Amino acid sequence: MVKAVVLGASGGIGQPLSLLLKASPLIDELALYDVVNTPGVTADLSHISSVAKISGYLPKEDGLKNALTGADIVVIPAGIPRKPGMTRDDLFKINAGIVRDLAKGIAEFSPKAFTLVISNPVNSTVPIAAEVFKAAGVFDPKRLFGVTTLDVVRAETFTQEYSGQKDPSKATVPVIGGHSGETIVPLFSKVSPSFDIPADKYEALVKRVQFGGDEVVAAKDGAGSATLSMAYAGFRFSEAVIRASKGEKGVVEPTFVYLPGVPGGDAIAQATGVDFFSTPVELGPSGVEKAINVLDGVTEREQKLLAACVEGLKGNIEKGVEFVKNPPPK
Template structure:
C-alpha cells in the first residue's frame, strides 16, 4: 500500500510538534526539512525512536535537502521566525515573506502535486504569498488559522462550563490576528447554543481571551510562541486532506466573491478534502459580525499592500 508523504518545512517547535502529531495519527511518512544542519535530522531520529513504544509505523526523515521532499502529498510551511513578547504577528512580515516565497517556489519545483498548508505568521498574508509564489491553484494552498483559534475558543468554553472538551463546537472567522471574529452565535455545547448556558459578559470575556490567545502564550513563554495546539491543528487539516474526510473546518481560504471579498485569504468555514479547499461555505452574518469580518480582512489587505510597496 502506498504511504502518503508529508513534508514539514521548518523544524522548530511548531514544525517538530506537527511532525509528532502527524506521526501519532499515522497519516504517512514524514520529512522534516530545515536549513539548519543537524536539527531536523536529530529531531526526526528522536521522534522515530518513539515509534516502538508509542505504537506508530511511519518513517520520519530529517533533511536539509529539498530533493527529499520530492512528490510529497502535503507540504506544511512553518518556516520563519516566531513572535517574541511585544511583537505583533505583523512585525514578522518582511523577514517571513522572503522565507515563505522561497519555500513556495521549492514546493512547486519538487512537489508539484502537493496541497500546501501555511502556518507561518502573519498567516493570511503568508498564505497569499505562498499561493502567488507557488503558482498553484488557490484551493491547493490553505492557511491554518481557524482550527487553532476555534480550539482555543472551545477550550475556554469547556473550562467555563466544566464539561468535556469534545462536546464544544465553535467558529472563528477573519484574519489570524487580534481582529479575528469569534462567532459566539455559532458556538455550541452538546448541540446547545452556548448563549443559553453562559451569560453575555462571560461570553465577551471568552471571546476576548480567544482573540489574544496567542499573545497570552507569547507573554508567558517569553522566548517564542505556541506550538502544541498549532501542531495538533495542522494534523487535523492534514488528516482531512489525506483521508478525504470532507470536514467543515475554519481555515484561511482564498476568497473569490464570497462574503463580498475577492483575491484575498481570510478565515472562513470550508469543506476540506483531498483537493484541499473543496468549497468555501457562506454563512449568515449579522451586520456587526460582517463589519468585524470586513475590518479583519481590511487589515490583511493593508499588510499585503505594505509588502508589495517594499
C-alpha cells in the same frame, strides 16, 4: 501511500508537529527539512514505533528537493517565533522571505501537494505563497491553506464552561476572517450545539480568542510563543486534509483560502471585499470542495467585528502580494 513533509521541522512548532505526524497512522512517509538540527530531530523521532518511515534533510545536497519530491501534503511552520512586544506583523520581514523561498521549492518539486501554511503572519504569508505559485504556473487555490485552526481550538476551549462539552472539540465554534488580533472573528451566534455566552462575558471572550497568543508569550517570559498548541492545531488540520483526501465525507474545517479560486468563495469575496479569508470549508480528495458562507444572520456585534477584520485583512493581503511583486532590496 501518504507522504507528509514538514518545512521548518527543527523549530518550536516544527518538532512537536513532527512528533504528532510521526505518530499518526494516516502517514506512511514523513520527511523533515530545516536549515539546522534536522538530523538530530529525525534520529530521535525514528525510534518511535509507528507506521511512518522518516527521513531528514538540511539545505546541502539538494535537501529541499529530496524532502519535497513525491510529497502529498506539505506543512510549513518555518520562521522565527514572536517575541514580547512583537506583533505578528513585525515578523513579516523575516518570515515572508522564508515562506517565499520554500514556496518556490514546492512549486518546483511538489506542485500538486496540499500546502498548509502556519508561518506567521498567515494573513500575508498565504498570499505570498499564492503569488509564487501563480508565477510558476502551478497555483491551485483548492490546495493552498492558511492554518487558522488554533483560533478555533482556543474558541472551543475558552467556551467549554458554556458549551458544557466534556470534550470541548465536540462543540463547533466557527472562527472566520484572518489569523491575527482583530482579524480573528469568533461567531458565537453560530455555535453548534447552540449555547449562550453571558452578555457580560462576551467582549472579554472575543478578546481572549483574538489575543490568546499574548497570554502564552507573557507566560513564557519572552522565552517563546504558542508552539505546542499551534503544533496540535496544525496536526489537527493536517489530519483533516489527509482524511478528506482519502475519501472521508463531511470533513469541514475553517481555513484561510483564496476565495475566487474555490467553489462557493465568490459570494464570500463579494460580501467581504477581500480575496483571502478564513471560512469553514468542506474538504475532499482535491482539497477545498466548497467554501461555506456563514455570514448570513450574524449579529450586530459580529458585524462590527467583521468590519474591523476586513479593514485589517486588506492591508495584510496587499502587503504579501507586494512583497513578491516588488521584493525589498537585499
